[in-house]
Amino acid sequence: MSQPEKSVKQTPGKKRLVILISGTGSNLNAIIDGTADGRINAGIVAVISNRPDAAGLERATKAGIKTLGLDHKSFASREAFDEELQARIEEFRPDFVILAGFMRILTAPFVRHFQGRMLNIHPSLLPLYTGLNTHARALEAGDTRHGATVHFVTEDLDGGPAIAQALIPVLPGDTPEKLAGRLLIQEHILYPQVLHWLCDGKVTLEDSRVLLNGEALPECGVRINAV
Ligand code: GRF
Secondary structure (H helix, E strand, O other): OOOOOOOOOOOOOOEEEEEEEOOOOHHHHHHHHHHHOOOOOEEEEEEEEOOOOOHHHHHHHHOOOOEEEOOHHHOOOHHHHHHHHHHHHHOOOOOEEEEOOOOOOOOHHHHHHHOOOEEEEEOOOOOOOOOOOHHHHHHHOOOOEEEEEEEEOOOOOOOOOEEEEEEEEOOOOOOHHHHHHHHHHHHHHHHHHHHHHHHOOOEEEEOOEEEEOOEEOOOOOEEOOOO
16 A cells, blocks of 8 residues: 655645755744745645754654655765755655755756745845855954845855845844854744745746845845844
């Protein structure tokens, strides 16, 4: 007898999301909650991790979502991993691919394949601090505010068109860990908000410009809170 299908049931009009993670999956949790309570008009059809022991996979399994661990270390090259990842994602026929703490640099063919339907969240006010250690770098620079950006993924690492940013103040005595913790709380508001817009067709990408309700956004996207 075949195994019952574990992925969420799709109702007409709901978008299909495949979410890629590498670790804790707290943003994934926020997205699961947003789809469960109807804020995001989508179902998560799969969660895939390049680290089979990622904690986020457990929460997804508990929520009845299909999960897949695809260990990048068992592939001979970055290209071979990305080819397999692409094929496995496509099996789920996603409308959108959502990177939520997916700690891999993606190859150009993979990015091109999903361009316009792949989003990432990055813990800085892009274009500031692409890459790693963003919280420490913001502190070292003496910034008075910090934030996170949700953006479309392009071949330019952390450089795709921004959809929205959430801001927090840098406080006296802040450490990278304290900043990261306070920022994550905002990320968990920001990403579901953007996915709500995206899945309702309110956010679109036209000629590298992001439109919200048909209006072109500034370079930083929408700022969902003021600091
Ligand atoms: C978040 O800070 C996100 O901005 C970055 O990686 C972290 C992932 O955290 N891309 P989590 O796995 O969602 O808890």
